[in-house]
Amino acid sequence: MPGAERDRAAEQLLASREPLMNAALGRLRGAPAAQVSPDGAEALARCRVDLGAHVDALAAALRAGGGEELGEHCAFAAVFLEALGVPRSALGAALDALSESIGEQLDPELSALAQDVLAAGRRRLCDSPLVTPAALAIIPAARPAPGEATSASEALQCSAARIAAMSVALSYVRRPGDALARGARRACCLEDARHHVAQLAAAVDLESPELFSAYADWVRTLLLGLGLDPAELVGHLGALGDVLAITLPEHLAEAPRRYLSAAVDRLTSAYVEPPSFVRPEAALGVFACGYLDALLQGDRRRALEVIREAIEASAPIKDIYIHILQPCQYEVGRLWQLHQLSTAEEHYCTAVTQMILSQLYPLVFNADRAGRRLVATAVDGNLHEIGARFVADFFEMEGWDTFYLGASTPAQAVIDEVVHRKADVLAVSAMLGEHLASVGDLVTAVRADDRCRNVVVLVGGQPFCVVHDLWRQLGADGSAPTAEGAVRAAEQLLAARGA
Template structure:
């Protein structure tokens, strides 16, 4: 392992180990609660100062370990949506003081550039542009489903799960391709739910309600997928331990099943060794996995390394996805994966490319049936 990689790993492990101490010191340097109006009652739903700084240190450790300053940038920008840009810059300064106190000069140099990059990104960040306007030209597919998406999301936020699901099921019953409903209704709606949660517009309970309703709807949509001849390939889909966000993974698995793949779906929070053993036992050709948060990315790296060490699973292609990989376009390569995709439609194209030269003889054609 190169010297720089060894140093990065050592610094990251120290940040993980001293997480609580560093968070407490940073909180003492720059209390977050002190900005609140003293005449207003404390909001018990807001995280404590220590927890806010704990998330900063965790994001910093992940960014250092993966050599990806963009991961910390993304965390800081997310916090700034709730705390404000200037407050976030001050909080990063408090983190800087904490690590400067605890780390050696050489170790501090490793993290300083990441902290500085985040501060620069926050300083330079422009106000978010509106998603669309009356003069915008809708992209293909979006205009057709825009009204359905808005109504679906509105019904979910009003806790009307039955109405929201019925809206989409009626589209499927009328002959609308389920893949279009996934891509242009469910996916953008869930993305907006995530944005609303990140900005504290909705609660964790509301986010869970919307996500559970969408997961239930996806199960109800299964009968509307067209049957497709099998292509002779098998895939395993699983999230690593601690990752409970499976909707994106399920969408990709469903799209590939439509394309003729045999799917073994394990779902959320699966131990690394269980994934590796199942891949070997099932004789899979492809592993689908994802990271919903930056701290899941190192686990993906461990998973890929474990597959590569085992002669039985060494051949397995690995496709990754998730928000951290969208935040850093080069991050997927550092995990050792074979490719990444940002959505289910893109994943199908990427997988077709990965297996273009590996068509198995004596298998049914993968062409879509009429």
């Protein structure tokens, strides 16, 4: 099939997109094209959108080579529609209606080309092993059904896998050329879509559109680092919104759809790459630059040397935490996000920082005892342990007896430890939106346990810096953006209680 002819067929197809959609829709309804009203019932509008997507996919397939590309589109459309309970035969009927309309409206030789490609794609619906029970198994039925859920966040969580699969299928159907939905990326894309839904559920639960917009912004940077087009993310979030509109009852779909639109607005605004966290002109900036450089060179001896030099230059130990180690950890995260550092390199840098923290302990454990006790932990599910460790060390430097539990500690284990250690304060650290539900559950469990009646609960970590009153919604007593602030908050809260 000559390429120029195929291109002409694609052009003519796109030029006749609207009349083709109307004619095919008319055929499907058994009515003449002239009687089709574009603003009919919701189902009609959806069917029309689908027909438009089929025309676009056919044009893209003609340009790209032929039936195989369209077969991909058909298979995905079938998965999507079957997830909605629409039989595969309905898709076949839509493609047949489109084919007949093409026969009527395109030049004869071009329409034959387009119809051949359409027929090859359509065959995929009959013989394809793609729309198998295994493919559909990625779309498990929701339990409880979304209609029975009492909140939008519960509805999102109970159908998360299904909603994610449908939104990926829909965005592929709509934008067949997207790298994100193709080949090896498709599995990642499904995984990403699950994250989008989980983050959306967390944000809706906390009534914080900002939490989801900040997440979307973070994903944009990640995609740019991978050389992918953020417009694809906009397409995905748009598809997610449309899936919610058809899978959730209207009153439950409203808030998440509003949050998605706000995120899309953010994503379509001008992009600013996150700036470096390590600057030579900042306090102890020269040491921070030297330390980061040593980490990136894989030279931990040198890294330790830089910290020794800072101590010899009389840098206070707390400043070494705040102005050297913390910004360097943030910078490592930024470089990882921009794809300039591998996961292994990030692990290496973090391991070096943990080694340095241990080396600093003789300087940490030398304050006069204050007679107060702190348990600090990363919440269940949070693998980031250094934030809680910083917090524990700052309390230790103020003479508190501290019990630092490390990463992801189950709620009951935390409570038992708080009781066992007779803690005055419990400090809980979260990092991702996904961790916030566990923070809420832990705070609720602490409150419900009579043995923890007098314990002050502080929560913190990066989501609490994005949305400042989150701690209140989660039932904690306070929060602070830094380890230093955590000590002040604890002291004020205890003083206010006369403790």
